[in-house]
Amino acid sequence: MTDASNHVETRLQNEVLIVTLAGRWMLADGVPAYDWRRLFEEEQPASIRFETRELKHWDSSLVAFVLRLVNWAEKQGISVDPDGLPDNILNLLELATSVSNLSRADGEPSDSPVARLGNQAIARATTANEALSFLGDTVISVGRLLTGRSRMRWREFWTVIQDAGPSALPIVTLISFLVGLILAFLGTTVLAQFGAGIYTAHLVGFGMLRELGAMMTAIIMVGRTGASFAASIGTMRVGEELDAFQTLGVPISDYIVLPRLLALTLMMPLLTLYADVIGIGGGMLVSVTMQDVTPRLFLNTLINAVHLNDFVIGIVKGTVFGVLIAITGCLRGIQCGSNSEAVGKATTSAVVTGTTLVILSNAIIDWLATLG
Amino acid sequence: MVEPVAHIDATIEVRHLTMAYGSTVIMRDVSFDVLEGEIAVIMGPSGSGKSTLMKHLVGLYEPTEGQVVYNGESFTEAGPARRNELLRSFGVLYQNGALWGSMTLAENVAFPLEEYTKLSKGEIAEVVQLKLALVGLRGFETYFPSEISGGMRKRAALARAIAMDPKILFFDEPSAGLDPVSSRRLDDLILRLRDYFGTTVVIVTHELPSIFAVGDKAIYLDTEERTVTAIGSPRALQDHPPNERVRLFMTRGG
Numbered sequence: 294m295t296d297a298s299n300h301v302e303t304r305l306q307n308e309v310l311i312v313t314l315a316g317r318w319m320l321a322d323g324v325p326a327y328d329w330r331r332l333f334e335e336e337q338p339a340s341i342r343f344e345t346r347e348l349k350h351w352d353s354s355l356v357a358f359v360l361r362l363v364n365w366a367e368k369q370g371i372s373v374d375p376d377g378l379p380d381n382i383l384n385l386l387e388l389a390t391s392v393s394n395l396s397r398a399d400g401e402p403s404d405s406p407v408a409r410l411g412n413q414a415i416a417r418a419t420t421a422n423e424a425l426s427f428l429g430d431t432v433i434s435v436g437r438l439l440t441g442r443s444r445m446r447w448r449e450f451w452t453v454i455q456d457a458g459p460s461a462l463p464i465v466t467l468i469s470f471l472v473g474l475i476l477a478f479l480g481t482t483v484l485a486q487f488g489a490g491i492y493t494a495h496l497v498g499f500g501m502l503r504e505l506g507a508m509m510t511a512i513i514m515v516g517r518t519g520a521s522f523a524a525s526i527g528t529m530r531v532g533e534e535l536d537a538f539q540t541l542g543v544p545i546s547d548y549i550v551l552p553r554l555l556a557l558t559l560m561m562p563l564l565t566l567y568a569d570v571i572g573i574g575g576g577m578l579v580s581v582t583m584q585d586v587t588p589r590l591f592l593n594t595l596i597n598a599v600h601l602n603d604f605v606i607g608i609v610k611g612t613v614f615g616v617l618i619a620i621t622g623c624l625r626g627i628q629c630g631s632n633s634e635a636v637g638k639a640t641t642s643a644v645v646t647g648t649t650l651v652i653l654s655n656a657i658i659d660w661l662a663t664l665g
Numbered sequence: 666m667v668e669p670v671a672h673i674d675a676t677i678e679v680r681h682l683t684m685a686y687g688s689t690v691i692m693r694d695v696s697f698d699v700l701e702g703e704i705a706v707i708m709g710p711s712g713s714g715k716s717t718l719m720k721h722l723v724g725l726y727e728p729t730e731g732q733v734v735y736n737g738e739s740f741t742e743a744g745p746a747r748r749n750e751l752l753r754s755f756g757v758l759y760q761n762g763a764l765w766g767s768m769t770l771a772e773n774v775a776f777p778l779e780e781y782t783k784l785s786k787g788e789i790a791e792v793v794q795l796k797l798a799l800v801g802l803r804g805f806e807t808y809f810p811s812e813i814s815g816g817m818r819k820r821a822a823l824a825r826a827i828a829m830d831p832k833i834l835f836f837d838e839p840s841a842g843l844d845p846v847s848s849r850r851l852d853d854l855i856l857r858l859r860d861y862f863g864t865t866v867v868i869v870t871h872e873l874p875s876i877f878a879v880g881d882k883a884i885y886l887d888t889e890e891r892t893v894t895a896i897g898s899p900r901a902l903q904d905h906p907p908n909e910r911v912r913l914f915m916t917r918g919g
Contacts, residue, residue, distance in 0.1 A: 320778075320830050324788045352830040352862070357788075357795040381861040388857060389798035632811045634766040 310338035315347035318355040329365040343377030434546040453556035469568035473575025494594035497576030503603040506569040511614035515647035519622035523643035526626025527636040561615025682731035709886035756826030762818040764810040771806035816847035
């Protein structure tokens with residue numbers, strides 16, 4: 294035994310287990326592992342006493358060690374005589390086991406699978422309920438706006454217009470240009486195999502105007518604007534700013550949701566139109582360079598191939614997507630929990646829900662269009 | 666080179682510290698000592714730079730001039746590695762607890778132990794249990810910070826701060842947001858931990874009851890003069906205030 298490390302010895306004397314603690318007890322050296330239960334079973338002591346004359350230095354590693362011993366002894370009904378311990382350890386033990394400052398944890402959630410399933414179901418139902426009442430509030434807000442009784446903040450509206458419009462142009466330009474390129478590339482390679490390379494303009498026109506122009510813009514805006522709605526509103530929830538609106542009697546739907554909803558619903562069709570034009574430009578570039586087509590021929594073919602209907606459907610889609618993105622972004626932000634981690638979750642959830650809704654509604658609109 | 670100081674063996678020596686944000690000087694020429702096992706209270710009106718001073722002491726901010734010296738060794742001049750070593754002997758309790766929201770209380774307290782000691786999982790669990798029990802949170806190991814009250818969060822944060830048996834404990838506004846009873850219980854806990862572990866404690870606060878309850882030494886930061894204008898035991902400063910502003914502060918403007 295050296296002074297440098299902790300040391301424990303036990304011996305039995307007249308049914309009294311004498312625990313000798315010696316050496317230097319440092320947290321960095323670890324807490325000695327002792328199988329007290331086995332020791333108690335083998336030795337069957339009636340009580341426990343401590344010997345600490347050779348104790349050099351100690352910190353909480355010793356307290357943790359003694360606390361565990363005391364807990365085991367309590368379980369086995371063995372009395373512990375703590376008098377041999379240094380005063381400070383006694384005080385710490387008393388503090389750690391005192392009942393006065395101990396408010397026992399109760400109502401701990403049950404861990405059984407059935408309970409978890411039930412809790413999940415209740416949580417889902419609550420979320421759905423919240424979403425419905427949020428939708429209701431928003432509709433009422435829009436109603437107030439239409440009848441001129443809304444308290445919408447126009448400054449917020451213009452900020453969102455700026456953020457969801459001009460500021461989004463560079464990324465929308467890049468993505469829709471590339472999508473146009475890809476569509477035309479598909480046309481020139483795949484269709485050309487069947488001698489139908491001339492129909493590339495059909496593919497680009499129909500694809501951009503009716504489907505991808507709106508959809509790619511929507512996917513960009515979900516990640517850019519929907520996520521930022523959720524994050525900024527979620528942060529307001531954490532900072533109790535939303536509560537402050539509510540206690541002032543100001544409807545959140547007027548102040549927070551309406552400007553965002555209105556701005557995005559206005560900007561999305563415009564962005565879709567812009568994406569259509571850029572995408573067709575990208576497609577034309579590929580056609581002109583890879584095939585023997587002049588820009589004029591490309592555009593003429595395209596105009597003959599698509600109907601005004603296709604273009605209108607694309608713009609309608611863009612508008613619907615705008616509504617969906619704004620609503621999911623705001624809803625997730627408002628549903629946000631009250632800690633900083635919840636903001637991240639709200640943002641993720643806004644993106645996931647937004648993307649899902651965009652793609653789902655795209656399919657539904659396409660289906661409805663075939664009916665008409 | 667650190668100028669040798671023979672006359673004291675203070676745990677913390679703050680020497681001619683000047684603190685500034687950019688070119689705005691917050692405090693200048695701040696000097697005081699904290700002895701081993703002493704509870705020092707940094708007090709002063711709101712906006713006097715108390716929290717800023719504490720952040721300089723734990724190396725979150727760099728002083729523009731002057732030094733912070735721990736046990737005769739300059740913290741300000743220490744290299745990054747040595748600084749980290751010194752930091753490990755500190756425990757800091759932030760104003761809002763600063764518990765990590767994605768971890769349970771047990772994981773919060775275990776984190777420094779996992780990072781900086783070679784203790785096994787079982788040993789860490791034992792130390793964590795002890796530390797949570799010491800602050801009166803036995804049985805709350807699996808709770809997340811968002812599931813407990815503000816007072817409990819503060820105590821859990823204290824358990825994390827004392828996880829490594831620090832030599833020096835820093836508290837930023839420990840009573841902020843606590844009711845009088847919880848606040849007193851926390852003061853009581855601070856006193857006991859100091860008594861039992863011999864920890865040196867630095868507390869930033871403007872709560873008079875706390876200052877009188879726990880402070881061995883009070884350091885008054887003056888907003889107007891931008892420096893320390895009074896050092897002494899809280900009682901002495903109340904009975905014999907060195908200037909009018911200290912008197913007003915110690916008597917709640919009376």
